[in-house]
């Protein structure tokens with residue numbers, strides 16, 4: 876008899892920190908489900924992208940933010956924190972994650988594989 880393995884994907888919401896732990900204009904890196912994620916609070920709204928710059932691994936959470944664009948602290952490639960897309964035409968991009976606020980906590984939505 877043939878056995879089948881079914882794989883389905885679900886979005887998982889994970890609470891990462893309290894809203895007051897990241898003030899407007901600040902950013903921080905948090906490890907979530909084995910990934911290093913950079914969180915940004917821009918005018919009270921939270922954004923999350925992969926923290927690791929695809930060029931040589933700079934920490935995007937330590938970059939300078941102007942508007943919705945973060946500059947990598949190492950060689951200054953720029954990424955839109957809303958989408959993860961590079962904004963300087965170099966073809967680089969990083970994963971972006973949906974966030975939400977509930978009961979005073981910031982949550983991130985991540986895709987989880989279930990076998």
Ligand code: FES
Pocket residue numbers: 928929930931932933947948949950951952
């Ligand atoms: S490591 Fe980010 S621009 Fe080089």
